[in-house]
Amino acid sequence: MTIGPPTDSRSEENPRVDVSRWFDDHADALYRYARLRVRRRETAEDLVQETFLAALSTIERYSGQSSQRTWLVSILRHKLVDYYRSQAFKKSSEGNGDEPWSGRAKTLLFTDLGHWSAPPGPSIESRDRLEEREFWQILEHCLRLLPEPLSSAFVLRELEAMELEEARRTLGVTNGNLRVRLHRARLLIRHCLERHGLGEEFDPARRV
């Protein structure tokens, strides 16, 4: 996607430092990366902007060995972790001791006795049967349905593949709390993916 006048010919000689082209080439991809991982559109936009600004100030350190995209994404990931950390700090200083999210997965999917009331179907199908794009849209939708403490844990651990201890520190929670968050998040995400077309008995009518 190109906006503004076409980049001038000088940029051909040194595309590495053409800020405007950088933006056109990578902004949307960075935005989508961020948007999947944070709840609010504005937050994702801010992260994209911060990423470019940080890239600008450290451009001397860009070796050109990794692709620009990879380099920018790695900066974005750092920004993302900073954001999660700041959110965790904000919550703990608000003294939110109540955790209404912990019961939801249980009451939605299990009986009082702890048996399945909504048992899993035969399989979660490979995303090959869906358009790549559709798969990520469904995931994004499902992540938004989760309470924030659950989605942040799920994103750091399952999407960002962060080590457990690092995720624990980033979110500022205890081991036991993170374990519960991840458990509830996996229950709800699996259930949601199945309902939105990744289950085996795929019925388009059921899709939202």
Add this chain to the structure above:
Amino acid sequence: MFGFRQVVRILWLRCFDATELSSSLLDEPMEFPERLALYSHLATCRSCRRFHNQIRRIRSLLRSSGPNTGSTDPKMAGQGLSLESQLRIKKAIQDASRNRPDGPLS
């Protein structure tokens, strides 16, 4: 040998608790009694077996795409920044570029 509580846990593991163990196994190593409890349960419970396998499947689907694929796929055009945000961010970047101590970049 196992204590009484552990034996009880192995014999009476409920599905909800089994799924917690399945989940935990994706994150950290598990003590033998827990592992035994989980796998005994999975051997006889099809629903929990499905859950156990499917959360692993989901992990591999999500992690198999590097930062350059998946959600950043160009096919997702139209899912990008709004025009308004594009202009705003681009301007912020160009301003910052112009104000660099060692001069503008381009």
